Amino acid sequence: MNTALARYIQAMASTINSSAAGTITIGGDLTVNRLGFGAMRITGPGIWGDPPDPAAACRLLRHAVELGVDFIDTADSYGPEVSERLLAEALHPYPAGLVIATKGGIVRPDADQWVRDGRPSHLREACLESLKRLKAERIDLYQFHAVDPEVPLEDSIGEIARLQAEGFIRHIGVSNFDADELARARSIVEVVSVQNRYNVSDRSSDPVLAVCERDGLAFIPWSPLSQAPRDAGAAARAALEDWAARREVSSSQAAIAWLLARSPAMLPIPGTSSIEHLEDNLLAAALRFTPQEILEIG
Numbered sequence: 001m002n003t004a005l006a007r008y009i010q011a012m013a014s015t016i017n018s019s020a021a022g023t024i025t026i027g028g029d030l031t032v033n034r035l036g037f038g039a040m041r042i043t044g045p046g047i048w049g050d051p052p053d054p055a056a057a058c059r060l061l062r063h064a065v066e067l068g069v070d071f072i073d074t075a076d077s078y079g080p081e082v083s084e085r086l087l088a089e090a091l092h093p094y095p096a097g098l099v100i101a102t103k104g105g106i107v108r109p110d111a112d113q114w115v116r117d118g119r120p121s122h123l124r125e126a127c128l129e130s131l132k133r134l135k136a137e138r139i140d141l142y143q144f145h146a147v148d149p150e151v152p153l154e155d156s157i158g159e160i161a162r163l164q165a166e167g168f169i170r171h172i173g174v175s176n177f178d179a180d181e182l183a184r185a186r187s188i189v190e191v192v193s194v195q196n197r198y199n200v201s202d203r204s205s206d207p208v209l210a211v212c213e214r215d216g217l218a219f220i221p222w223s224p225l226s227q228a229p230r231d232a233g234a235a236a237r238a239a240l241e242d243w244a245a246r247r248e249v250s251s252s253q254a255a256i257a258w259l260l261a262r263s264p265a266m267l268p269i270p271g272t273s274s275i276e277h278l279e280d281n282l283l284a285a286a287l288r289f290t291p292q293e294i295l296e297i298g
Helices: 003-012 054-066 082-091 120-134 153-165 179-186 206-215 234-247 251-262 275-286 291-297
Strands: 023-026 030-033 071-073 099-104 139-144 169-175 193-197 218-222
Touching (some): 054 082, 054 275, 099 120, 120 139, 120 153, 139 153, 153 179, 169 179, 169 218, 179 206, 193 206, 234 251, 251 275
Parallel strands (some): 071 099, 139 169, 169 193, 193 218
Antiparallel strands (some): 023 030
16 A cells, blocks of 8 residues: 555544445335445455454454445355355344345355356245345345346246245345346346446446436446456546546545446445455545546546
């Protein structure tokens, strides 16, 4: 970390708060601060197994809540099962207003595999097991992690809709969906959020974002920091890096702040296993772009 940024973080440490990003309402009745936390990286290396220091992971989660984070995203495949278990260990009984969203529909036979499983029987079992690990009576936001090419989308979403009707799920979201798949899901059940890859270099989900903006769905961008080849979105990325240098902020802060400025439907969930990086990321909540700066980045 550069010296200027270190001084900035030290000066701002007492005022870091997710609430500086404003709020967003999910499903009409869940209002949360518009900068959340993704709990994927609190697991072991490769998102596999326990972290090297589980107690430190719990301290990180508690500190995130202390800093105003009231939306935490996880999935049963993170670990697998480890992220959900640590969330309950660190935060249960959950403070009022904290929304924990989880996902089902991907299994991990080993550390190198992420296999889609949209069978209704699997989704039912996955949801009920997530409830047990999270020590929750109902999951506030349960997201179908990804469409299984071997199972009709309607069958998968239909089972999640039944779980909702039975009282196990409050609201339903989807992840890794294109606009057509989103429309098909919404023809079956109310969908309140979409979680797709999105960053300054990868805006392939713009058609989905447009639907979210039009119809009041939350758009939860994963991979907020560009990891694409240098020729993909290079001009926009360079402009954002220049903006970060002028403001003397980190590239991650710039990327998160740009997402918040990009659309009021955005609910970024940057994740980390480090308290230092957590605080660095949350400082982005207070950063603002001028209209001219937005035009320059595109």
